[in-house]
Amino acid sequence: MPRTLINVPQSVPRGTVFEIKTLVSHPMETGFRPDESGRLRPRDIIHTFVCTYNGEEVFRAELFPAIAANPFLSFTAVATESGELAFHWTDDHGAIHTETARITVT
Amino acid sequence: MRRLALALALVVLPAEADDRRSGFDVMGPDTQAMQQDDTANPGILWVRDGEALWTRADGGKSCAACHGAVESMRGAAARYPVFDGAPLSLEQRINRCRTTHQGATPLAYESQELLALTAVVAHQSRGLPITPDADPHLGAVRAEGERLFRQRQGQLDLACSQCHDDNAGKRLAGNLIPQGHPTGYPVYRLEWQGMGSLQRRLRNCQGAVRAEPYAYGSAELVALEAYLMARAGGMPLETPAVRP
Numbered sequence: 001m002p003r004t005l006i007n008v009p010q011s012v013p014r015g016t017v018f019e020i021k022t023l024v025s026h027p028m029e030t031g032f033r034p035d036e037s038g039r040l041r042p043r044d045i046i047h048t049f050v051c052t053y054n055g056e057e058v059f060r061a062e063l064f065p066a067i068a069a070n071p072f073l074s075f076t077a078v079a080t081e082s083g084e085l086a087f088h089w090t091d092d093h094g095a096i097h098t099e100t101a102r103i104t105v106t
Numbered sequence: 107m108r109r110l111a112l113a114l115a116l117v118v119l120p121a122e123a124d125d126r127r128s129g130f131d132v133m134g135p136d137t138q139a140m141q142q143d144d145t146a147n148p149g150i151l152w153v154r155d156g157e158a159l160w161t162r163a164d165g166g167k168s169c170a171a172c173h174g175a176v177e178s179m180r181g182a183a184a185r186y187p188v189f190d191g192a193p194l195s196l197e198q199r200i201n202r203c204r205t206t207h208q209g210a211t212p213l214a215y216e217s218q219e220l221l222a223l224t225a226v227v228a229h230q231s232r233g234l235p236i237t238p239d240a241d242p243h244l245g246a247v248r249a250e251g252e253r254l255f256r257q258r259q260g261q262l263d264l265a266c267s268q269c270h271d272d273n274a275g276k277r278l279a280g281n282l283i284p285q286g287h288p289t290g291y292p293v294y295r296l297e298w299q300g301m302g303s304l305q306r307r308l309r310n311c312q313g314a315v316r317a318e319p320y321a322y323g324s325a326e327l328v329a330l331e332a333y334l335m336a337r338a339g340g341m342p343l344e345t346p347a348v349r350p
Contacts, residue, residue, distance in 0.1 A: 003154055007145035025151045028299075069299035070148045 002026055004099050006087065011104040012079040020051065020059075021074040024089055024097070030065040048090040049073060054083035079105045128341060129284040129349055132275070137296070141348040149225065149294035149346025152218075152301045156226025159219060165210030169223075172207060176226055183228035184236050184343050187335065189243035193328045197224055197303060215322035221301045225292050228345035236289070236343060238336040251333025254326055260317030266330075269311075281350075286311075287338040288331065290347020297350065304331055 007021040024046065031043025043065065051059040059075050077085075082105045089097045130138060140146050161170045173179065186196040194202070200223050201212040213220035238244070255266045269278070270286035277283065291304040298306075305327045309319035320326040 003151045005145045005150055007143075021145055023146060023148060023151070025148075068296070070151065072146060072148070 002089070002097050004087070004097070006099055006101050008085060008101040008103060010102075011106050014079055014081075014105050016079050017076050018079055018103075019074060019076050020085065021072070022049075022051075022087055022099075023070060023072045025070050026089075026091065028063075028065070028067055028069045028071065032065065042092075044092045046071060046089050046091045048088075050088045050090075051075070051077075052086045052088075053077060054081065055086075079103070081105050124340075126287065126338065126341060127274075127285055128287050128289045128338075128344065130290065130344055130347060132282055132284055133348075133350055137348055137350055141290075141344070141346075147294065147346060147348055149292070149301060149348060152222045152225040152292070152294075153229045153346060155218070155222035156224075156229075159223055160226060164204065165208045167208050169203070169208075177230060179227045179230040181231055181234055181237075183345065184231040184234045185239045187244075187247070187328050187332045188239045189241045189247070193244070193247045193325065193332060195305070195323070195328050195331055196227065197305075198323060198328070200224060200227065216303060216306055218301075221292050221303065224303065225301065225346050228291065228343065231343045232345055233342050235340045236335055236338050238332075238339050244332060247329050247332045248336050249333075250325075251329035251331070254330055255333055260312065260315035262315040264315045266311065286334065287341060288334045289338055289341050290344035290349065292345065293347045293349045295349045301346070304334075 003025045005023040007019075009018050012018045026046050027044060028046065029041050029044040031040060031045075033041050035041050045065055045067070046063050049061045049063065049071075050057055058077050061073060063071060082103065085101045085103060087099045087101075130141065141149075144150050157176060159169075160176045161168050163171070170176070183196055186199065187193050188199070190199075190202075197215065197220055200220065204210040205212055213223070238248075258265045258268075266286065269283050274283050274285040288304050291307070292301050293307070294301050295307075305322055308327055308330055309322075312319040
């Protein structure tokens with residue numbers, strides 16, 4: 001199971017733009033690197049990241065083989081109401097990892 | 107507050123100016139910011155894995171069963187390598203605990219598990235000054251490390267000291283040559299896209315001068331570690347550092 005580091009403010013004044021930072025452990029194997037026997041290691045990358053805010057999608061990113069291992073993404077959202085941010089990562093195995101963070105809008 | 111901190115810093119500064127610089131001081135501001143933010147420093151992923159391994163019962167007992175909370179390791183990494191029958195690096199100490207105390211198998215060098223355990227132990231000393239162990243056996247070990255540091259090697263016939271003492275601060279192709287202080291290990295190196303031990307770093311430098319790298323855990327690498335830690339005595343530990 002991948003390990004993640006999430007940085008979201010616990011409380012934000014209504015209407016303010018706030019920053020969200022996410023880091024996830026992942027090899028991001030490009031599919032272009034040979035192993036010891038000369039065969040290509042199969043591609044294994046996170047290709048999709050989605051962030052929802054109380055169930056509504058607020059940010060989505062497509063990732064490609066040129067992105068380094070353990071991808072770090074930072075983006076912003078506007079604080080509308082208290083609730084839950086959910087982060088979803090999808091890789092080539094389809095394995096989806098989800099992490100959540102509560103945010104209080106004051 | 108700033109002024110007070112500055113005044114204090116001036117008071118505790120040693121009499122002679124210290125011109126030693128950690129790799130942290132000479133890397134770019136973006137990489138520095140990455141190291142300093144625990145939610146952006148990928149090395150923290152290994153520290154978290156290490157926290158989980160600390161309490162996992164391997165061979166019947168967990169590290170925590172004998173040592174208690176991992177915070178009890180505060181200060182330990184700042185003293186390594188030590189002498190206990192033989193010179194011992196931090197990785198070797200952890201593996202000795204696994205084999206003699208835990209009844210578990212030793213972890214392979216550079217395995218994610220050994221890196222994670224080393225990272226979590228060394229992380230407890232973050233911010234503490236490197237304090238080389240006082241055991242008199244270590245004198246000869248450090249002297250041997252210094253000899254190796256000054257010995258030319260490889261097809262390029264270069265000694266560690268020729269880069270890290272004589273040409274530190276200059277550029278080698280695109281790379282800045284640091285003074286070569288072991289202040290942040292294991293480190294997350296951007297070029298590796300992963301975590302690596304001090305010995306991996308040293309073997310890398312040997313490869314760069316086309317020398318045959320010393321084996322992991324060899325007396326040569328532990329001696330080099332002991333010399334480098336003494337050379338960096340007093341400098342704060344940064345684990346997990348980020349390096350380009």
